[in-house]
Amino acid sequence: MRLARPYTVAVGRAAGPHALPLARIKKIMKRSTAGDGGAGGESRMISGEAPVVFSRACELFVAELTRAAWAATLEGKRRTVHREDVAAAVRDVDLFDFLAALVVAHGDAAGCQGALD
Amino acid sequence: MEMGFAAGTAANGGGGAAAATNGGGGGKAPAAAAIREQDRLMPIANVIRIMRRVLPPHAKISDDAKETIQECVSEYISFITGEANERCQREQRKTITAEDVLWAMSRLGFDDYVHPLGVYLHRFREFEGEARGGGLGAGAGGSLRSPRGGPAPGSASSMVPGAQHHHDMQMHAAAMYGNPMAPPHHHAFLMPQPHYGQQYEMYGGGEHGMGAAAYYGGGYAPGNGGHNGDSGSGGGGANTPQAVNFEHQQPFGYK
Numbered sequence: 001m002r003l004a005r006p007y008t009v010a011v012g013r014a015a016g017p018h019a020l021p022l023a024r025i026k027k028i029m030k031r032s033t034a035g036d037g038g039a040g041g042e043s044r045m046i047s048g049e050a051p052v053v054f055s056r057a058c059e060l061f062v063a064e065l066t067r068a069a070w071a072a073t074l075e076g077k078r079r080t081v082h083r084e085d086v087a088a089a090v091r092d093v094d095l096f097d098f099l100a101a102l103v104v105a106h107g108d109a110a111g112c113q114g115a116l117d
Numbered sequence: 118m119e120m121g122f123a124a125g126t127a128a129n130g131g132g133g134a135a136a137a138t139n140g141g142g143g144g145k146a147p148a149a150a151a152i153r154e155q156d157r158l159m160p161i162a163n164v165i166r167i168m169r170r171v172l173p174p175h176a177k178i179s180d181d182a183k184e185t186i187q188e189c190v191s192e193y194i195s196f197i198t199g200e201a202n203e204r205c206q207r208e209q210r211k212t213i214t215a216e217d218v219l220w221a222m223s224r225l226g227f228d229d230y231v232h233p234l235g236v237y238l239h240r241f242r243e244f245e246g247e248a249r250g251g252g253l254g255a256g257a258g259g260s261l262r263s264p265r266g267g268p269a270p271g272s273a274s275s276m277v278p279g280a281q282h283h284h285d286m287q288m289h290a291a292a293m294y295g296n297p298m299a300p301p302h303h304h305a306f307l308m309p310q311p312h313y314g315q316q317y318e319m320y321g322g323g324e325h326g327m328g329a330a331a332y333y334g335g336g337y338a339p340g341n342g343g344h345n346g347d348s349g350s351g352g353g354g355a356n357t358p359q360a361v362n363f364e365h366q367q368p369f370g371y372k
Contacts, residue, residue: 020163025194027156032195033202033213044202049215049238054194056237057222058159060230061193062167062186069182070172081172083181086189095226098196099189 018055025051025058068093158187197221 026046033044066081068089073081075088087103090096164187168178200221201213215238223231 019167020159020190024156024159028191028194029198029213031157032198044205045212047212047214049241050201050213050218052241053215053218053234053238054197056234057197057218057227057230058190058193059167060233061227062164062190063171065186065189066168066171069186070176073176079175080177080179081168081182082179083185086182086185090189096189098225099192102188102192103185 018052019059020055022051022055025054029054065089065096068096157191159190161187164190197225197227200225 029046029050030043033046065086069081069085072085072088072092073079076085083103090099090103161183165178165183168183168186172178197218198213198221201217204217204220205211205213219231219234222228222234
C-alpha cells in the first residue's frame with residue numbers, strides 16, 4: 001500500500017498524512033465484505049483509494065458524532081462527554097440510526113439499564 | 118443488512134471493551150484477543166485527536182465515550198462498505214472503488230460527505246501524481262469520475278501545485294462556509310474552524326472563510342456530477358474545513 005514513501009514529505013502537507021491508518025481501514029473493510037459478500041465465493045478486492053476516502057470520511061464522521069454528543073453533554077450541564085451522550089447523539093440524529101444497536105448493546109454491557117428488556 | 122452489521126459489531130463490542138481493559142491493566146493474558154481488537158478498531162489516539170479538534174478545550178471525554186466512538190467508526194466503515202459491496206456484487210465487479218464508497222455514502226444518508234471527500238480524493242490524486250512524477254493521478258485511473266468531470270470554477274485553482282495548496286484548501290473550506298444549503302442534520306454544528314492552536318472550533322470564527330467564499334461563490338461542486346442524481350448539491354457544509362488541519366499534524370497513523 002501507500003505507506004511510508006517520499007509521500008510523507010512531498011505530499012505530507014495537504015493530502016496526507018491521513019488521520020487514520022489506511023491499513024487498518026482496509027482490514028475493517030475486508031472484514032465487512034467477507035461477512036456480507038462471502039456468498040459470491042470470491043473475495044472482494046478493495047481499491048487503494050477506497051481507504052483514502054474512508055480515512056477522511058471517518059474524520060468527518062467522528063467530528064459530527066462528537067459534536068452531537070457534546071450537545072447532549074451540554075444539555076445535561078456537564079463538561080465530560082460520556083457514553084450516554086454518544087447514545088443520545090445516536091438517538092437524536094437520524095443519520096446515526098445504524099449505530100443504535102451498537103450503543104444500546106454498549107450501555108447494556110456496561111451494566112446500565114439498556115433499552116433491551 | 119444494516120442490522121446485521123450493527124448486531125455483529127455490537128456483539129463484539131462488549132468483548133472489545135473487556136479486552137481493552139485487560140490490556141490496560143498491565144495483563145498480557147488475552148494477547149491474541151487483544152491483537153484482534155487492535156485490528157478491528159481505529160487507534161484510539163487518532164480517534165481522540167479528531168474528537169478533541171471539535172470539542173472546546175475545557176471539555177473532557179470519558180473513556181467509555183472514547184471507546185464507544187472508536188466502535189462507531191468501525192461500524193461506520195462496515196456500514197458503508199457493506200452497501201458498496203452489495204453494489205459491486207450486483208454489478209459483478211470484483212473491486213470496491215472509491216467511487217463505490219462515495220456512492221454508498223450518498224445512498225446511506227451521508228451525501229454531505231461526498232463533496233468534501235471528492236475534493237479530498239482529487240487532491241490526493243494530484244499529490245500522488247506529483248510524487249510519482251507522473252501525470253495527474255495517472256495510476257488512479259478515474260474510478261471516481263466526478264472530481265475531474267465538470268468544468269468547475271475551482272478546478273483551475275486546485276491544479277496549482279506545491280505552495281498553493283494550503284491556500285487552496287482554505288478556499289475549499291470557504292466555499293463550504295459560503296454554502297447556504299446547510300444540511301438539516303448539522304443543525305448547530307456549522308462552524309468548524311480548524312486552526313492550529315485554536316482547538317475550540319465549534320463556535321470559532323471563519324476568518325479565512327468569507328472572502329474566499331465570495332471568490333468561490335460556493336460554486337465549486339465537483340463531487341456532485343457523476344455519482345448519483347440525488348446526492349445533495351453542494352453538500353458537506355460542516356465538514357470540509359477540517360482538511361486544513363492536515364498541515365499541522367505530525368505524521369501519525371502509519372504503523
